Amino acid sequence: MLFCVTANHRNTDFEVLGRISAVAESTGRALVSEHDFVRGAVVLSTCNRFEAYLEVDEPLTGGAVVAREAVLEALGDAAGDDAHALRESAVSLCGDDVVRHLFAVSSGLESMVVGEEEISGQVQRALVQARTDGTTSTQLEQVFQRATHATREMRAKADVGAGRRSLARLALDLVDTRVTDWGTVPVLLVGTGSYAATTIAALRARGARDIGVYSATGRAARFAARYGVRPEADLSRAIAHAEIVITCTARYVVTPDDIPDTARRIVIDLGLPRNVSPEVGDLPGVELLDLELLGRHAALPELGPGAHELVGTAAATFTAERAAAPAIVAVRRHIQDALDDELSRLPEDADRARAALRHLAGVLSHRPSVRAREAAAAGELEEFERALDLVFGISVDHGAAEAGGAASPAAG
Structure with a gap:
């Protein structure tokens, strides 16, 4: 389960x-x-x-x-x-x-x-x-x-x-009205994780050019070379240069001691646990945006047509395939047993006949497998399994199929 x-x-x-x-x-x-x-x-x-x-x-x-x-x-x-x-x-x-x-x-x-x-x-x-x-x-x-x-x-x-929705883009949307020209605003990223790459893309989409990156684990130089930004070795000095600081790291917490002056700057904390100490928000000149604040402003966007329906259909299909797997295993085992019996009767030099019989076994397995999934999706799997027993004498062993994993949902 x-x-x-x-x-x-x-x-x-x-x-x-x-x-x-x-x-x-x-x-x-x-x-x-x-x-x-x-x-x-x-x-x-x-x-x-x-x-x-x-x-x-x-x-x-x-x-x-x-x-x-x-x-x-x-x-x-x-x-x-x-x-x-x-x-x-x-x-x-x-x-x-x-x-x-x-x-x-x-x-x-x-x-x-x-x-x-x-x-x-x-x-x-x-x-x-x-x-x-x-x-x-x-x-x-x-x-x-x-x-x-x-x-x-x-x-x-x-x-x-x-x-291209993301928390980083939502945060930049919130501060957009405070920025006259993104091309002249110095921005500092603290952290080099997956969110950092997304954030750089969002900044550049707005025209930001002065972007620095600091990493407490010493990865700033390699990350900066990869994404074409400026590496920073000293956090406090880097913050002094920045008007917008965006944190997305699991390795460091920005504290009031890291803020070098009272210049006006926006600090955006995208981390959980917090990347920025709440006390930073009490400092003069600092406006702190954290995930809780972002959550209150995360208005539901319009989704593309049928998004929930598509996901629901995909989940229902997967569930049906899982339910049908024991029946599919039973059918394939039945056909394989018959194939093995016929192959054992062939002479050793009958390679073409063996290949033809194996191909036939695959063809015979395909249609019942499809029907089993269709029956499961329609809520008619029990009827399908009874029909297998009635027509072919095939008994479906649900426990054996699950333990063996012989017919995964991805199988044909």
């Missing part, structure tokens, strides 16, 4: 999300190593979202309740009181609801800035991290890979990404 706990900008305080994101790295490993019923775990932790996706044994008595408690316990030691806050605010999802939710999240339809592009990459990186940690599973691999495919299809057909 697929299970998800989601805490996000809609149901959980930003401060709590910030602290949770700082300690969430080991959650997946803890879940898999400490709970036998957890087959796999992928943890997605972003600037406004913490989500744990699990594959758990089924049937599991009270599975959703047990899985939720496991996630909260895995966070408990490191998160402290914030784990209790999640207990009150986080939402649990099971089964097909997990598929629909992940597809919508990956497509940016659940984001603070609806349609933003960064989230799809974050979803993919969460899966890669789970692979590195050894915590992924067959079902999680399938649903995350198909979420990526659904995102591409939705963006191509619904044109959600046409406006």
Whole structure:
């Protein structure tokens, strides 16, 4: 069974999300190593979202309740009181609801800035991290890979990404009225992560030319060479030169000690946990914009036609394919057994006959596989399976198909 706990900008305080994101790295490993019923775990932790996706044994008595408690316990030691806050605010999802939710999240339809592009990459990186940690599973691999495919299809057909939405662009939209000429405004980026590249693109789209970058980990020179900006070695000196400071790092927190003077400047904090100490906003001359403020101004944009419908259809198709997999496995095994019997009767030099029989087996497998998926999508899978038994004597073993993983949703 697929299970998800989601805490996000809609149901959980930003401060709590910030602290949770700082300690969430080991959650997946803890879940898999400490709970036998957890087959796999992928943890997605972003600037406004913490989500744990699990594959758990089924049937599991009270599975959703047990899985939720496991996630909260895995966070408990490191998160402290914030784990209790999640207990009150986080939402649990099971089964097909997990598929629909992940597809919508990956497509940016659940984001603070609806349609933003960064989230799809974050979803993919969460899966890669789970692979590195050894915590992924067959079902999680399938649903995350198909979420990526659904995102591409939705963006191509619904044109959600046409406006190239992102938190960085929203922040620049908010300060746009304060800037007379972006070409003359010195801007400093603090951090060289994925948001930094997006921010540079957004700045240049507005005509910004004086862009510097500072990295607490010494990556500024390489990043600057790649993106054609100016590397900065001293943060305080770089801030003194800048009228707009944009932070997007997990390695450093800007404090009042880093602000060298009382000159007027705008500081935009895109990080969670916070990249800028709240006290910076109290300094004379500083206007601080953080994620909480951005969230209040993130008006829902008009989406391309049918975005939600496209994502919903993709999720329903994936769910139907998963449901049909045991029947497809049974049909293919039946045909393969018959093929093996016929091949065993051929003489050793009958290579052309073997090739022809194998091709025929593939052809015979294709149409029933398609019909099985169509039956699942129409809610008629039980009738399809009864027909297999009645006509061919094929018995569908749901447990064996799931354990073997022989017919993934991507299979033809």
